[in-house]
Amino acid sequence: MTSKARQMKAQGLDVISFAAxxxxxxxxxxxxxxxxxxxRAGATKYTASSGTPELKAAIVEKFRRENGLDYRPEQIVVSCGAKHSVFNTLMVLVEPGDEVxxxxxxxxxxADQVVLAGGRPVAIALDPESGFVPTLEQLRAAISPRTKAIxxxxxxxxxxxxxxxxxLKEIAxxxxxxxxxxxxxxxxxxxIYSADHQSIGALGAExxxxxxxxxxxxxxxxxxxxxxxYAAAPAEVAQAMSNLQDQVTSNPTTFAQAGAIAALNCDADVVDAMRDEFRARRDLMLALLQAIPGLSTPTPGGAFYVFPDVSAFLGDRCPTDADLADYLLNEAHVATVAGSVFEGPGHVRLSYSAGRTDIERGVARIAEALGKLL
Ligand SMILES: Cc1ncc(COP(=O)(O)O)c(C=O)c1O
Known part of the structure; x- marks a missing residue:
């Protein structure tokens, strides 16, 4: 959707993107x-595949300070994005036929990475009414002798x-x-806007x-x-991830690692200012969306997305959420992402990683376009 929106913008159309x-x-x-x-100082060479000792030390300190997690440097693997960290994790843990x-x-x-690792994704369909939080019964029903991970x-x-x-305690x-x-x-x-972040690993040593x-x-x-x-794991898992990465990408870019040290050690105000702006945008977008008749939009506690239920607007003109996302792009010139992309059919994802004026203009256009479907 992002690239489609960019193409339309390049054609001179006034497209507002909530897809990022x-x-x-x-x-x-x-x-x-x-x-x-x-x-400039020459950080242009290879480093250890799993990251520089300086960055690992900064990550160890970050986990201790912010998450209440006590890791040793050999338990840390720095990778080319968290996507790569998830991939390394699944590749070393999942055997063919395992369920995740x-x-x-x-x-x-x-889901795609589980399949790439030879595993089978087992999805629990969460209920928006329960805040997209799994019940103990749902969790128990998903577990089988082949369950390797959640x-x-x-x-x-x-x-x-x-x-x-x-x-988190139930899952643990x-x-x-x-x-x-x-x-x-x-x-x-x-x-995160409504609570302090809780790392599940900080619930106990086991x-x-x-x-x-x-x-x-x-x-x-x-x-x-x-x-x-980056990932932090029991030492033997971290070693396996590091060995795998050694044969695939080697280290993440050396001078980017230096930037990451500055990020992890930067003044909390730097991140807090961005978070506060995201919170203000979330509140604005929510207030505008929640005023649209027929649209049901739960209040998210973190990240920069809202995930309204659009099922009341599905019908002859837009049979699916993907059709609705296309309709919003073509009719209202607003880019969103269809919920079915995330196994959440009947919804669309809107990112509030957009300025407040765009949020006001974009949601007004969505309201008008949705009104035509009722
Ligand atoms: C849930 C989640 N995890 C991981 C990532 C990947 O982050 P990175 O840019 O560090 O690879 C994303 C990016 O969209 C994400 O949404």
Whole structure:
């Protein structure tokens, strides 16, 4: 949708995009300066495949300070984005035929990567009414003797849902009882509005020993193009991931790693300012969407997405959410992403990674276009 919207913009059309999966802010200047200085100082050679000792030390310190997680440097693997960290994790843990539990709606990459690793995704369909939080019964029903792992993503892309501590505890207890891994993708951890972020691995030593905690610089520090993500895992898992990466990409870009150190050590105000702006945009977008008759929009607790239920508008003209997303682009010149892309049919994902004026103009156009469908 993003590239289609760009094409339309290039043709001179006034297209507003709510499709982006990345912050619209530029990377904060001190982070850019650190990478430029490193580049000038000769940070142009290979590093250890799993990352420089300096960056690993900064990540260890970050996990201790922000997440209450105590890792050693040999438990850290830095990769070319958190997407790469998830891939490494699945490739080393999943054997052919293994099942990996996903909470739907989910970031579509998870299912494809599980399949690439030879596994089988087992999706739990979450209910918007329960805030996209799984019940204990749903979790229990998804577990089988072939369950190798569950992937958690809190705050979540695409719903913005934040898993409550009580649910994390239930999942941790099930993982211990049924002997499966927890893959916790915490990439949106700093963009959270209603609660403090809770890392599942911080619930106890036994839980941490079966958790791979994944995060990165892309979303919190507006560094999507730098391609720096990282995973923290039990030492033997981290070693296997490092060995795999050694034969695939080697190290993530050397001077980007220097920028990542500056990001992890930067003043909290830098990230807080971006988060506060995202919160204001979320509140604005929600208020406007919630005023549209027929549209049901749950309040997300984090990330930069809202995930309204559009099923009341599906019918002859737009039979599916994908048709509706096309309709909104063609009729209203607003780009969104169809919920079925995330295993969340009957919804669309709107990113509020857009300025407030665009949010006001874009949602007004959506309201008008949807009104024509009722
Ligand atoms: C849930 C989730 N995890 C991971 C990523 C990938 O982040 P990175 O840019 O670090 O590869 C994304 C990007 O959209 C995401 O939404």
């Amino acid at each position: 999966g990345e912050p619209d802010f530029g990377t904060p200047e001190p982070i850019c300066d650190a990478a430029i200085e490193a580049l 539990i996903l909470l739907a709606p989910y970031w579509m990459t998870y 992937i958690l993503n809190s705050p979540c892309n695409p719903t913005g849902a934040v898993l409550p501590r009580a649910t 207890a099930l993982a211990l009882r049924h002997d499966f891994w927890i893959i916790a993708d915490e990439i949106y951890e700093r963009l 839980v941490k020993d079966r958790t791979i905690t994944i995060s990165g610089c892309s979303k919190s520090f507006a560094m999507t193009g730098w391609r720096i993500g």
